[in-house]
Amino acid sequence: MGVFVMPSLGADMEAGKLVEWLVKPGDTVHRGDVVAVVETQKGAIEIEIFQDGVVHDLLADLGRELPVGAPLATVLADGEAPPETADTPEPEAPAPATEPEPEPAHAEAAAAAPASPPPSAATDGALRVSPAARQLAAEKGVELSELKGSGPGGAILLSDVENAAPGAPANTGAPAKKASPMEEMRKAIAAAMTRSKRTIPHFYLTETIDVDHAIDFLETRNADVPPGERVLLGAILVRAATVAAAKVKELNGHYLDDKGFAPADMVNPGVAIALRGGGLVAPALMDAGAMSLAETMAGMRDLVTRARAGRLRGSEMTQGTITVSSLGETGAEAMAGVIFPPQVALVGIGAPKLRPWVVDGAVVPRRVLSVTVSADHRVSDGRQVARFIAEFARCVQTPEEL
Amino acid sequence: MTSNDIRAIYLEELLRVAPDLDAETIGDDDHIQDDLELDSMDVLNLVAALHERLGIDIPEKDYPEIATLSRAVSYLSKAA
Numbered sequence: 271m272g273v274f275v276m277p278s279l280g281a282d283m284e285a286g287k288l289v290e291w292l293v294k295p296g297d298t299v300h301r302g303d304v305v306a307v308v309e310t311q312k313g314a315i316e317i318e319i320f321q322d323g324v325v326h327d328l329l330a331d332l333g334r335e336l337p338v339g340a341p342l343a344t345v346l347a348d349g350e351a352p353p354e355t356a357d358t359p360e361p362e363a364p365a366p367a368t369e370p371e372p373e374p375a376h377a378e379a380a381a382a383a384p385a386s387p388p389p390s391a392a393t394d395g396a397l398r399v400s401p402a403a404r405q406l407a408a409e410k411g412v413e414l415s416e417l418k419g420s421g422p423g424g425a426i427l428l429s430d431v432e433n434a435a436p437g438a439p440a441n442t443g444a445p446a447k448k449a450s451p452m453e454e455m456r457k458a459i460a461a462a463m464t465r466s467k468r469t470i471p472h473f474y475l476t477e478t479i480d481v482d483h484a485i486d487f488l489e490t491r492n493a494d495v496p497p498g499e500r501v502l503l504g505a506i507l508v509r510a511a512t513v514a515a516a517k518v519k520e521l522n523g524h525y526l527d528d529k530g531f532a533p534a535d536m537v538n539p540g541v542a543i544a545l546r547g548g549g550l551v552a553p554a555l556m557d558a559g560a561m562s563l564a565e566t567m568a569g570m571r572d573l574v575t576r577a578r579a580g581r582l583r584g585s586e587m588t589q590g591t592i593t594v595s596s597l598g599e600t601g602a603e604a605m606a607g608v609i610f611p612p613q614v615a616l617v618g619i620g621a622p623k624l625r626p627w628v629v630d631g632a633v634v635p636r637r638v639l640s641v642t643v644s645a646d647h648r649v650s651d652g653r654q655v656a657r658f659i660a661e662f663a664r665c666v667q668t669p670e671e672l
Numbered sequence: 673m674t675s676n677d678i679r680a681i682y683l684e685e686l687l688r689v690a691p692d693l694d695a696e697t698i699g700d701d702d703h704i705q706d707d708l709e710l711d712s713m714d715v716l717n718l719v720a721a722l723h724e725r726l727g728i729d730i731p732e733k734d735y736p737e738i739a740t741l742s743r744a745v746s747y748l749s750k751a752a
Contacts, residue, residue, distance in 0.1 A: 497720035
């Protein structure tokens with residue numbers, strides 16, 4: 271019998287709050303299935319299970335803050351008979367650093383489990399809730415499972431919670447003010463970025479790239495297709511970074527304190543997405559190396575949509591191998607970014623600017639953008655980063671081959 | 673379709689694309705990128721949603737026409 275535990279969804283995560291079960295005892299699960307939603311400093315994250323089997327027992331109560339490693343559920347392998355005593359996982363659970371939490375959670379769950387599975391598990395699966403709505407619901411004591419969402423796929427939006435909340439709208443009588451989600455996210459960013467700058471010897475290489483052709487290519491391409499098939503410059507940039515990362519392996523992987531650099535065999539570019547009101551997430555576009563340009567675009571649209579709705583997955587939060595951070599189409603000219611540990615490189619891309627440019631000996635107006643690669647000097651040197659940038663520029667300038 | 677219908681559909685799709693926006697606080701002249709902080713991917717998602725709902729294919733050069741609620745209602749009413 272396997273024990274499914276609270277996963278670590280980032281190097282600085284110590285605990286998470288279980289907010290939703292998407293499975294119930296008796297359900298068959300497969301490796302990679304999303305089984306629960308955990309609220310972290312980075313918002314609500316869908317967590318996946320990494321074994322096949324049948325859910326035997328849910329051990330953790332909803333709404334509890336649980337340390338990484340705390341047992342959440344027991345899972346029987348295919349064909350495995352349930353143990354005679356209903357609740358044996360305790361001895362074989364990997365001991366979390368702080369023991370007290372799982373104990374009461376487990377006891378309560380065992381007592382409550384036979385009679386009443388958690389309410390949201392009894393409903394038809396996923397409760398889709400935007401991060402802001404989830405936070406307000408917690409503040410106002412609104413039971414999410416009782417609301418009818420008006421968003422996509424029945425997602426519960428901020429306005430749904432506001433309408434359901436007793437009394438006047440927001441910020442009256444929130445007693446003993448808890449840190450807002452934004453404050454929590456800033457804490458998470460602070461921890462990761464401080465760790466990065468303290469431990470990673472960053473160095474930076476910059477190049478300015480003529481993107482006139484890429485922009486023209488997209489204008490022509492997009493003019494003939496419906497909105498759902500249009501491709502943005504951002505997708506060309508992520509695709510180009512993916513191709514370059516596959517070629518220059520010293521920039522694609524994780525640096526682990528005990529083992530040193532472990533190059534990744536897939537390219538999972540983290541796509542930095544700015545959140546409203548501040549804050550940032552960089553979920554990974556899994557196995558982008560195998561994607562076409564159109565698939566890269568579709569994958570990015572999906573990531574942005576889910577980041578906004580609070581539906582990113584645990585694997586996307588932890589398995590990025592390099593980060594691409596683009597300032598968008600109307601932003602500053604250049605950015606030297608901070609590497610997201612345990613990754614070893616970040617590709618910072620400025621907004622395209624119209625500049626005088628020399629082409630065939632003549633000065634002409636061209637749209638250009640700067641790319642600045644921040645790299646970990648423990649792993650790579652200028653030579654490799656220059657190779658990465660050359661490959662990136664070549665890809666951006668020949669978008670028809672992507 | 674009245675301009676009120678179009679207004680309601682635009683707001684509904686805007687909130688789908690950006691579920692963390694508060695419908696109460698969206699002003700007629702709020703710019704979806706400068707004020708409401710949509711990025712270019714969100715804008716494309718909005719354009720695609722409007723295409724699906726209204727059957728209006730907004731070309732890229734017309735994106736500025738849907739950048740605020742009031743401009744969008746006027747533009748989409750003409751195109752509908």
